[in-house]
Amino acid sequence: MTGAARPEEGVLVEARHVTRILDLAVPVRLVHDIELKVESGEFVTITGPSGSGKSSLLYLLGLLDVPSEGEVLIGGKTTAGLSSNELAALRLSRLGFVFQFHFLLPEFSVLHNVMLPMQRLGRLSERELTERGMALLDRLGIADQAEKMPxxxxxxxxxxxxxxxxxxxxxxxxxxxxxxxxxxxxxSEVVRDIFRRLAEEEGRTIIAVTHEPAFAEAAMRNVHLVDGEIVSDTRHPD
Amino acid sequence: MFWRVAFSIAASQLTHRRRQTVVSVLGVALGVGFFIGVSSIMSGSEKDFVDRLVNSAPHITVKDEFRDPAKQPVFIRFPKAAVKLENVKPREYLRGIKNYGEKVDELSQRPGYVAEAALTGQAIVRYANKDMSASLIGIDPEKEKLLTRVAEDMREGRLERLRTASDGIVIGSGMSTRLSLKLGDLASVVSPAGQVKRMKVVGIFHTGNLMLDYGQIYMLLKDAQVLLDKPFIANQLRIKVPDPNAAEGIAAALEARWGYRSESWQEVNRDILGLFIIRNAIMYSIVSAIMIVASFGIFNIISTVVLEKRRDIAILMSMGFREADIQYIFLMQGFIVGVLGMLMGWAIGWGILAILGQVEFTVPGMADRQGFVLDKSFQQWAIGGVFSLVAAIGAAWIPARKASQVHPVDIIRGAV
Known part of the structure; x- marks a missing residue:
């Protein structure tokens, strides 16, 4: 019902020599020369001390920000040189974001919030949208909250x-x-489990920034960042 | 359908700031409402006035005068020379339009034209030992009926009876009251030429215009010629043309051809028609001012919403909403305010018209109490509506652009 993602083989997200410099009065280097390949179905956490550039890297991989140098590839295709509309279209159909703060629109019901990206994509009828929204809420165990406000x-x-x-x-x-x-x-434990299930049962690729050791341990792979550079990339033996 | 998503987001943000929205909508609505009220008075009175000008007087009057005195031969011979002539006396010539019968016949043959030869002059009407001076005009009743509204303004008797009664006159209601002159009474009419005629009142008209009601009398052309001692003379050609707006050009053509001063209704009333243009300019400036003030209100509320909703904008963008989508959402808010303002403005305008329709007042120079003549045509409502939409969307434009330039990463970082 929730439509498990068709597993896509091979490298799904890739960063090639990605550098991001904030062009302020004193230029700030957020990340430097990142090389990273994330395969389909992987559950990767990015860790590091605060200010190490882990969120910046996530925004670059998520096409919310564009690198100063290097390129980000999604599904093997480069995103360098795409217009903001093309990036938005990719975010809409291929990427899903979860932030530390929930960012729900306060004027809309829980169900309506869930339906917003689907409405923007506009592929489903209003009835199908509602059904799918309810199914998703049910999958996450909060179907009974659908009509409440955030x-x-x-x-x-x-x-x-x-x-x-x-x-x-x-x-x-x-x-x-x-x-x-x-x-x-x-x-935290509930959310962690949800992510693990999304990866293991539905084959989705998950890249999560965290500073919680328990969360990092739940993942299959951990990338550690210090001062905007990858210092370690370890795979857990399941 | 994306517009439905945009509409639901836009509407939810407006209802969230309900009081401010209501104030903005009211601002627009008052602008639209007053515009409708004022412009329907303005345009109603203008149309009514022009209507009267066009229907109650001939479109063109050809007079037995010349616009410029004839040039002296010496000026024609030496156009550039400095010549001074002293003691030049205007030439005395027999007044009247030459061959007026032929001219009337020729004009009458043109399709849609009505032409009439008339003789005007002064006279004194005497009855029961009282005198009143009057402007007399000798006319042809059948044609006068088509040229002016005097036949419709008859209160007693009929204009056509001039034809059947011998030595009949038609007088105004004011004169009738002041001289106690009733239908069928015989009054003496005295002309400056010294002629006196006993004439029978065959009709009394009432126009509401005091000058006419007290001082205008009508008689047959031939009676006027006898009374004024100007046999076979007419000093006016009164003409109605099929298209009143073309009267000015036709008058110029007639003047060029015959030389007689030919006045179109536009020329006679040029100063008044000019005033209408100034009046309209004033009205539109006032309405524009109201709308500009109203659009500041809209600008204010949408700017506030954009500032307040930066986080929502960022999350919508991270979800995959495009910059244009965000701009669209906020322009939609302007549009919603504009449409609500327009509808409410129409309601206010309707109310204002209903109230104005009941007002009555007296105008100096007019005998009857009058109401406003209101123009209730579709045009005022349409212009008011367009005004409100343009003001609302225009005011939303800048904040909407600003919203689309929000950089989601900055906001998301800041919120954490």
Whole structure:
């Protein structure tokens, strides 16, 4: 019902010599010469001390930001030189974002929030949209909250709504920026499990920035960043 | 359908700031409403006035005068020389339009034209030992009926009875009251030429214009010729043309051909028609000012929403909404305010028209109490509506552009 992503083989997200320099009065180097390949179905966490550039790297991989040098490839195709509209179209259909803060639109019900990206894509009828939205909420165990407004929900529930929203257009790649950063231990555990299931059961590719060791351990692979450069890239033996 | 998504987002953000939205909508609505009220008075009175000018008087009057005195031969012979002539007396010539019968016949043959020869002059009407001076005009009743509204303004009797009664006159209601002169009474009419005629009142008209009601009398052309001692003379050609707006050009052509001063209704009323242009300019400036103030209100609310909703904008962009989508959402907000303002403005305008329709007042120079003549044509409503939409969307433009330039990474970083 939730439409498990068709597994796509090979390298899904790739960074080639990616450098990002903020062009301020004193230029700030966020990340430097990043080489990274993420295969389809991998659950990767990016860790590092604060200011190490892990969020910046995530935004670059998620096409929210463009590199100063180098290129990001999605599904083997380069995104260098794409217009902002083409990048938006890629984000809409192939990427899903989850942030530390849930970023739900406060004027819309939980269900409507989940439906927004699907409505923008415009491939489904209104009835199908509602059904799919409900199915996603059900998958994340919050179908009973569908008609509530975001501010009536607990932090953990809101984050699950945000995850449901990111899955709306059935993207192969989920990017998460400290998704458990605002949650207590119990809710963190729930969210962590959701991500693991999304990778293991549905074959989605997950790239998550975190500073929680427990979260990093749940992943298959861990990339450690210091001062904008990759210092270690370890795979857990399952 | 993307517009539905955009509309739901735009509408939810406006309802979130309900009070500000209502104020903005009211601003637009008042602008539209007042515009409709004012412009329907303005354009109504203008149309009414022009209507009266066109229908109650001949479109063109050819007079037995010349615009410029004839040039002295010496000026024609030496056009560039400095010549001074002293003691030049205007030439005395027999007044009247030459061959007026032929001219009337020729004009009458043109399709849609009505032409009439008339003789005007002064007279004194005497009855029951009271005198009143009057402008008399000798006419042809059948043609006068088509040229002016005097036949419709008859209160008693009929204009056509001039033809059947011998020595009949038609007088105004004011004169009738002041001289106690009733239908069928015989009054003495005295002309400056010294002629006196006993004439029978066959009709009394009432126009509401005091000058006419007290001082205008009508009689047959031949009676006027006898009374004024100007046999076979007419000093005016009164002409109605099929298209009143073409009267000016036709008058110029007639003047060029015959030499007689030919006045179109536009020429006679040029100063008044000029005033209408100034009046309209004033009205549009005032309405524009109201709309500009109203659009500041819209600009204000949408700017506030954009500032407040930067986080929502960032998340929509990260989801895959394009910059143009974001701009569209905020332009849509302007559009919603504009449409609501327009609808409410129409309602206010309708109310203002209903109130104005009941007002009555007296105008100096007019005998009857009058109401506003309102122009209720579709045009005012359309112009008001366009005004409000342009103001609203124009005001939304800048904040909408600003919203589309939000950089999601900056906002998301800042929020964490």
């Amino acid at each position: 501010d009536q929900l607990s932090g953990g529930q809101r984050q699950r709504v945000a995850i449901a929203r990111s899955l709306g257009n059935d993207p192969h790649i989920i990017l998460a920026d400290e998704p458990t950063g605002n949650l207590d231990t119990k809710n």
